Amino acid sequence: MCMSAPKCGLTETDLVMVLDSSTSVTAQNFEKMKQFVKDLLKEADVDRGSTQVGIVTYSTAVYIQFHLNKYHSLSAMLRAVDEIPYRYGSTNTADSLKVLRSQMFTSHNGDRPNVRNVAIIVTDGVSNINGRRTVPEAEMVRSSGIYVYAIGIGLADETELRELPSHPVSENTYTVQDFDELQGLEQKIFTSACLGGIY
Template identity: 25%
Template sequence: MEYRLCLLFISCSAMMMSISEGALQKVCPGKPADIVFAIDESSSIWPVHFLTLRKFIANLTDSFDIGPDQTRIAAITYSDTVTHRFSLDDYKTNEDVRRAISRIDQKTGGTRTDLALKHIRHKIFSESKEGVPQIVVLITDGDSWYPEKTIHQAKLLKNRNVTIFTVAISKKIKWEEVEMVSSQPTESHIFSVDSFNDLGVTLVERLVLSTCKVQGNPVGECNINFKSDVVFVLGSASQNPGGALKAVGMIEEIIADKNTFVGDASLRFGMVPRQCSLDLGFHLNSYDNKNDIIDHLRRRKQLSTTADHINYLVTDSFEYRNGDRPEVRNLAVLIMDRESDDMAETLAAADLAKEAGIEIIVVAVGKQVNDNEISMLASQPISDYKITLSDYTEVADFKHKVYSLICP
């Protein structure tokens, strides 16, 4: 999966010396990747320029070995809404992908870049292939309608180890938004041209070579440099003292695991308190090593409602003063073994948490949970964020599934 920089530079430079448009050579042979093109089709793009844009994308795809176990390509277009053009598994050869791109028409409208990024996260990159880089090539000629929403959706994608390249086609575009949306470092993830006439071979070369360098993260494996802020919540399990003890035991298994690294440069953990200051709650900046966290978890008392716990995530747990790091993911692991006392209140609290950018992983234990409630509490896609266990003995399954979300 790794390239040595000197070999990559020499071999790719040699290939590109004789390259011509429409006859691009493969530059990442044998290296798989999942690439999504997010194509601006707003009214500010003239039809003749949209045809140029389509040709540019087709030339880009010619540079990859396309196949089920090689590079897979998907495409969406966006204006006021998002149109899903084709998925990663739809086409398995370069010729089929090129034909599919040639059939993309322009609908025109506004620029809802935020909806495009959200669609990619929910509908295309909802699952990961181990070790395969996930890449978005975002192409636009102007500012999005809702920059804050766009930046937020880009952050959620990048938090899941998705790399975002931006092709900006305008002299008037707002660079602050482009830089916030694109992956770091921006000098190798932003490609700027003044007009559609500049979408030529030189830009294709630069963009393709940059995508070659993207590395995929092993799914479900944390390393010492992987950052997430994770807060555990004992929901309805808290009403059952025996269930609470078992739930805390499962949490201890996660913290004590040899793959768990705790610290400012790695993972940080917190827990929502259960009766104000009288119980085992702690903040993200309370402890910087796993042994102190485990010692703390062994102090247990009675709990309040599930809705109160979830509200606490927003008002306290994920606050900067309590150790939240703005640049990393916010995840809550909510463990429940029965239906909440007030479903409407609980769901409302969960909606507020998700609007604040908190991803909610729901762990449903046993047969007394309300499956409908669990599904509505979990973040999207539900198939990833909803974990069901028959009882508290399934610790190994719990650890594997939670790790696959903490370190996607």
């Protein structure tokens, strides 16, 4: 486990969270997802500026909640997460990946040179819009130098999920049976990062 921020793999990191808010998630479970995000942010070195964070949500459309250069204090960021609305719809993972690559990680929106780019995708479903584009979009994300973790919740079919993360896939894919199991998962992700997974 990473016990000190300067030694952690998510220090000096630009991190973007991509959150599925499709209808199958439900409003109640979306709140649990937001709590997971807040727990993870509390592990990051936000206040000292080492870690910048942006958040995207998606269902039928993609919604940029805030860019990497929007918030520079943990307290402000946590309040912003609380205010993220649940916008239900279909599962358009492909477009969320496109926005992640083309809009979130740009210098104009806060992406810093010579700082690692990390994305964490949280989804409970398989794409049902633009499904044929999902895997190619994921490949372009990784090819652009973004290190990707994928978290799947209650998935009967994990085929698409395992096409999203960086290699080795087994180390960068996390699956849980329900949204309650997200609690504590942020520690596993940080353990992976602190052990050198994204250096």
